[in-house]
Amino acid sequence: MTISATSTPMDHAPLSPTAATVVADMARRARIAGRALGHSSTAQRNEALCQAAAALRAVRAELLAANARDVAAFSGAASFRDRLTLDAARVEAMAKGLEDVAKLPDPLGRVLSEWTRPNGLKIRRVATPVGVIGMIYESRPNVGADAAALCIKSGNAVILRGGSDSIHSARVIHGAMQAGLRAAGLPVDAVQIPPDTDRRHVADMLAASGLIDLLIPRGGKSLVERVCREARVPVLSHAEGLCHTYVHAAADLEMARRIVLNAKMRRTGICGATETLLIDNAIAPVLLPGLVEDLATKGCAFRADARARAIVPDLPPATAQDFATEWLDAVISVAVVDGIDDALAHIVRYGSSHTEAIITEDAHAATRFLNETDSAVVMWNASTQFCDGGEFGFGAEIGIATGRFHARGPVGLEQLTTFRYEVIGTGQVRP
Amino acid sequence: MTISATSTPMDHAPLSPTAATVVADMARRARIAGRALGHSSTAQRNEALCQAAAALRAVRAELLAANARDVAAFSGAASFRDRLTLDAARVEAMAKGLEDVAKLPDPLGRVLSEWTRPNGLKIRRVATPVGVIGMIYESRPNVGADAAALCIKSGNAVILRGGSDSIHSARVIHGAMQAGLRAAGLPVDAVQIPPDTDRRHVADMLAASGLIDLLIPRGGKSLVERVCREARVPVLSHAEGLCHTYVHAAADLEMARRIVLNAKMRRTGICGATETLLIDNAIAPVLLPGLVEDLATKGCAFRADARARAIVPDLPPATAQDFATEWLDAVISVAVVDGIDDALAHIVRYGSSHTEAIITEDAHAATRFLNETDSAVVMWNASTQFCDGGEFGFGAEIGIATGRFHARGPVGLEQLTTFRYEVIGTGQVRP
Structure with a gap:
């Protein structure tokens, strides 16, 4: 827990409790993929989004069939069944959403402020990706596609853990996102889903301090409250909107x-x-x-x-x-x-x-x-x-936050970045 | 834990485990005082700082006597003894530091960005205080004065838990800070110290989720690591600088x-x-x-x-x-x-x-x-x-952060603020 987390270097950190788990392994691969994504060009990330949209349209029949399996197995309330159900129009909306994110301005590399010190040092704050994001959500399949799009655009790797009710749909959507990354020459590990619906993966994500940088829960109040209560990783969320x-x-x-x-x-x-x-x-x-x-x-x-x-x-x-x-x-x-x-x-x-x-x-x-x-x-x-x-006017949002740090209100691309200071000298030493 | 914390309203939150403790009571009073401080004028906060500097100079003899008691009781290493020891010049530097912070620009109310939507809604991000800050530090008495100055200026209430080695010095310094607040018509609960050196107060601060918004540990690596490991409240820190x-x-x-x-x-x-x-x-x-x-x-x-x-x-x-x-x-x-x-x-x-x-x-x-x-x-x-x-060029810093959120690098006044969105309409409703 901590916004600052520790200064422990990621790649040889004291192994966290989750170190030998599926999630820890995914997160380590996500870290490497995220670095490549963060250093890729705007054009390359946009290309990945457009190619993912094309891939999604290409697998529409497969996706609808997978979704029909999810819906057939679903035994919950009608309103949840509606959120779970895809049709051709919803698939097209999802693909269009990916293309819309491609059209948004690149949030990376923005110079947030800059100034020059009396000794000539130029200092600037530059927007950078957060790192590895864990998304824990319920049954709406489009949440996975939307979150992946915002993360790819903002240079973050993402682990998507959707509800087990939508697992077949999620796998097809994930395949399309990875096809987009591959077509753009970007590492497919930038968007991952767990290999199965084991609930242990959620617990491991909550415990993945140093492996996952930020968790975003999307769903009912009890899900969000559990994540806020148990997570050892920073969380962006709102539990309610009263x-x-x-x-x-x-x-x-x-x-x-x-x-x-x-x-x-x-x-x-x-x-x-x-x-x-x-x-x-x-x-x-x-x-x-x-x-x-x-x-x-x-x-x-x-x-x-x-x-x-x-x-x-x-x-x-x-x-x-x-x-x-x-x-x-x-x-x-x-x-x-x-x-x-x-x-x-x-x-x-x-x-x-x-x-x-x-x-x-x-x-x-x-x-x-x-x-x-x-x-x-x-x-x-x-x-x-x-x-x-x-x-x-953010184009898309990954959620709404009511906490006090970093991101509040609607969370769009800009809030999926953090920053670094760049200090540019001409040989200055400190007196 | 969580950057977003929950959206639980502070004043009728489910009582935290620390609810009946001294720290919980201090934090609740700090919340109320912080609200008043956050809404006070720039001139009033600056006046509090200048009056606190005057009060510190006025109690110099008392402070040096209190400090002499701390030093006499101290049995640690010589380098720590030096950090603990005050003299007339160090007291003057502390007072001067308060005045220097008064001269810095007000970080509150800055419009961080603003734009107008096609429907005429004006949206702006405005800098606001973080809320209640908990400072946990070791023996250097000036850390308390510096932190209090930065918090007063940025509209944050602060609870200062310094090392027990410097308790007599800390009490005199705290008295001067409160005298400054009082002289400026601001609530003295904006700067508090625990009534005694019970180590339980540190544990309670770490557990004060919803009561304290941000913890800043300053001291050796083991102190910082403990805070990062155990805190259920966001932490700004760096454990090491390799x-x-x-x-x-x-x-x-x-x-x-x-x-x-x-x-x-x-x-x-x-x-x-x-x-x-x-x-x-x-x-x-x-x-x-x-x-x-x-x-x-x-x-x-x-x-x-x-x-x-x-x-x-x-x-x-x-x-x-x-x-x-x-x-x-x-x-x-x-x-x-x-x-x-x-x-x-x-x-x-x-x-x-x-x-x-x-x-x-x-x-x-x-x-x-x-x-x-x-x-x-x-x-x-x-x-x-x-x-x-x-x-x-930040004028003063409360610490250096190596985490990924909100504040990284040297943490000055600007990073002791968060923001809200202000949306200004002329009767717009959402289609």
């Missing part, structure tokens, strides 16, 4: 109705959906009835505090636990607050540091909210559903 | 002699000192004898591989373990290599990802070395001893 929209006393009422409706109901199952509405006491009597009507018309249920129920008596009462619940459904918690301090206190108490929004025409109040909200993303007069790599 | 200077075949020979002598011998005990000399076979016969003479004249000892000994037969032989040793002393390991690939392979095998340098007049070779060396800092035609926050 997002708030706060309607300030100086809000434009029409805008507030439009934004709240979108923030809650556009898609209720995404982590950027608003779960709690905070509304200032000063405008609640005029605004809340209309807001409730808008939301109820779209099928939303409510959990309201006593002050909200004093205005709209039909609303069911909320418990403290309701305010701590990420609904991911057509349900909204509602509380009436006494201004910005009260709203901020509610968010500190119940928030998950993901995304919060204020609706107001008062720039001073908005600035305070932006400055004093301790979340990865804070918004003013916009829907929390905009918390998304695509909407941020 | 730095290499590689003299390429196209080096300016005079420059190479000047740089190698400085890189090894200017100060042998700092982490940026060169520990291993790699020298190309093509120039070793003409260069090595002179280099050895320069170093030997200054009192340096050698551990040389067979090829170096074939050129200078008097050199003692090196073992593989010697190349894996951070000497921190007037000793240098020497290996003759066959060009840049061989040099890079040696560094991959033995390096600690800290600082490496190439000496060459060949820009192509230098570029390859800069690109392909996987260390926090890579240098061209300069002494590795320049790896230092002051030399980088």
